[in-house]
Amino acid sequence: MKIHFIGVGGIGVSALAQYYLHNGHQVSGSDLASSEITDKLKKLGARIFIGKNNAKNLSKDTDLVVYSPAVQKNNPELAYALKNKIKALSYPQALGEMTREHFTVAVSGTQGKSTTTALLALILIKAGLNPTVILGTKLKEFGGSNFRPGGELLLIEADEHFASFLNYWPRIIVLTNVAKDHLDYYKNLNNILKTFARYIGHIPQDGALAANWDDANTRKILSSNSRLRIQKYSLKQPEAKRLKKIMKVPGEHNIYNALAALAAARILKVPDKISLAALSSYRGAWRRFEIVQTKPFILISDYGHNPVKVIAALKAAREKYPKKKIWCVYQPHQHQRTHYLFSDFVKTFRAAPIDQIIITDIYDVAGREEKATSRKVDSTKLVKAVNKESVIYLAKPKIVPFLKKNVKPKEVVIVMGAGDIYQIIPGLTPGRIKRKIR
Numbered sequence: 001m002k003i004h005f006i007g008v009g010g011i012g013v014s015a016l017a018q019y020y021l022h023n024g025h026q027v028s029g030s031d032l033a034s035s036e037i038t039d040k041l042k043k044l045g046a047r048i049f050i051g052k053n054n055a056k057n058l059s060k061d062t063d064l065v066v067y068s069p070a071v072q073k074n075n076p077e078l079a080y081a082l083k084n085k086i087k088a089l090s091y092p093q094a095l096g097e098m099t100r101e102h103f104t105v106a107v108s109g110t111q112g113k114s115t116t117t118a119l120l121a122l123i124l125i126k127a128g129l130n131p132t133v134i135l136g137t138k139l140k141e142f143g144g145s146n147f148r149p150g151g152e153l154l155l156i157e158a159d160e161h162f163a164s165f166l167n168y169w170p171r172i173i174v175l176t177n178v179a180k181d182h183l184d185y186y187k188n189l190n191n192i193l194k195t196f197a198r199y200i201g202h203i204p205q206d207g208a209l210a211a212n213w214d215d216a217n218t219r220k221i222l223s224s225n226s227r228l229r230i231q232k233y234s235l236k237q238p239e240a241k242r243l244k245k246i247m248k249v250p251g252e253h254n255i256y257n258a259l260a261a262l263a264a265a266r267i268l269k270v271p272d273k274i275s276l277a278a279l280s281s282y283r284g285a286w287r288r289f290e291i292v293q294t295k296p297f298i299l300i301s302d303y304g305h306n307p308v309k310v311i312a313a314l315k316a317a318r319e320k321y322p323k324k325k326i327w328c329v330y331q332p333h334q335h336q337r338t339h340y341l342f343s344d345f346v347k348t349f350r351a352a353p354i355d356q357i358i359i360t361d362i363y364d365v366a367g368r369e370e371k372a373t374s375r376k377v378d379s380t381k382l383v384k385a386v387n388k389e390s391v392i393y394l395a396k397p398k399i400v401p402f403l404k405k406n407v408k409p410k411e412v413v414i415v416m417g418a419g420d421i422y423q424i425i426p427g428l429t430p431g432r433i434k435r436k437i438r
Helices: 011-022 036-043 076-083 091-101 113-126 161-167 189-200 216-222 239-246 252-267 272-281 307-320 335-340 342-351 371-376 379-386 396-406 421-428
Strands: 002-006 026-031 047-050 064-067 087-090 103-108 132-139 145-148 153-157 172-175 208-212 229-233 290-293 298-302 326-330 356-359 391-393 412-416
Touching: 002 011, 002 076, 011 026, 011 036, 011 064, 011 091, 011 132, 011 145, 026 036, 036 047, 064 076, 064 091, 076 087, 087 091, 091 103, 091 153, 091 161, 103 113, 103 252, 113 132, 113 153, 113 252, 113 272, 161 189, 172 189, 172 252, 189 216, 208 216, 208 252, 229 252, 239 252, 239 272, 252 272, 252 307, 298 421, 307 326, 307 342, 307 412, 326 396, 326 421, 335 342, 342 379, 356 379, 379 391, 396 421, 412 421
Parallel strands: 002 026, 002 064, 026 047, 064 087, 103 153, 103 172, 132 153, 172 208, 208 229, 298 412, 326 356, 326 412, 356 391
Antiparallel strands: 132 145, 290 298
8 A cells, every 4th residue: 555644754643654664555755844753764665755745746546645634735745635536634534543443542631641651652562462552752662763563452642632532442541631722722621621521432331541530620521421440540549659769750740640551551451560660661752851961961851832741840850950950941832822821821930940941932833823813922921921030031043052151060951842942952962962853
């Protein structure tokens, strides 16, 4: 089968491309810019087109086109596929078809999906269950990949944006928490709760759910559900203290992630001894509190991009480095997210337990911004609303020179955001990073 991927450099789409390559299909793909991910796909045998999308990138004998949810209907490659009656599926639709063919475990929730998926993957591998894994980040244990080939057990990260997870039909769902996010799509928390409840309805009668019982919104969704077998987890359970001692990654949020993975493993009848050994071996994932260097100063890369994730990462930093000066460089992700969660961001940065925060310009996501919303908010307005001397605005090109001048040895710098802010890291690590950072 010939399959073409539009937006093949995306973290989810690329994992699916690797799945099809591994299963012997002919894979091609296009993306606006080259990256570590597109380079790896080339090495694996995919034909990759870089630059402006062009209908010539796919032929009439293409069997399937898979496109990123960010791709617009007027995209020339997608338009060509539709005109020539080539089957075209969005990434969630294509992944949804896979979930019907496999025994699927889906990790869902507003926060912690990638880390929980990674932790559960390590448990299932150690237990000999040989999972096929599609992950929203790159994992050291997978050789720096976001995909692991395996057997019939499929473990996926199930994204809630655009209600993508409604395409999935898992036997087991892990629900980490439910909070306000993606309000450009959902508009309010009530719609989020309704959509999560609908998604949970996809679990079959003989399925099960691992749920964070400390989260009020999760309890609200599940309070009237009597048909499902629910494996509850909580920071109050005795394993939480043990996990705090054995986990290598810091922060209360990572204890929750580990408890979620442990709960799912129990549903699959994995002995706790195996689960705890796997959890203690976890070294962290790409851009999830990833320690890039420790000298002359400590440099951490983190993907946090909504208020809950940001404050969790900053609290984890303070917990890990209680006596060090901590700097954070934060790039807001999307004007719409910043607009809808503006007051939450203000509270987050006012309460942040660190010494200095630099907020740079908002990262726009192509095809997902409304011009009217973009005009309502910017980073300078956010800094002004926070109204703290320790929170300042800097344009992205000025950040590296500023940090080089002001950060002292042994201090901590966290580079945070889901956009392109990671691109400043090589400028802070001259001669220290041999690998290319994407």
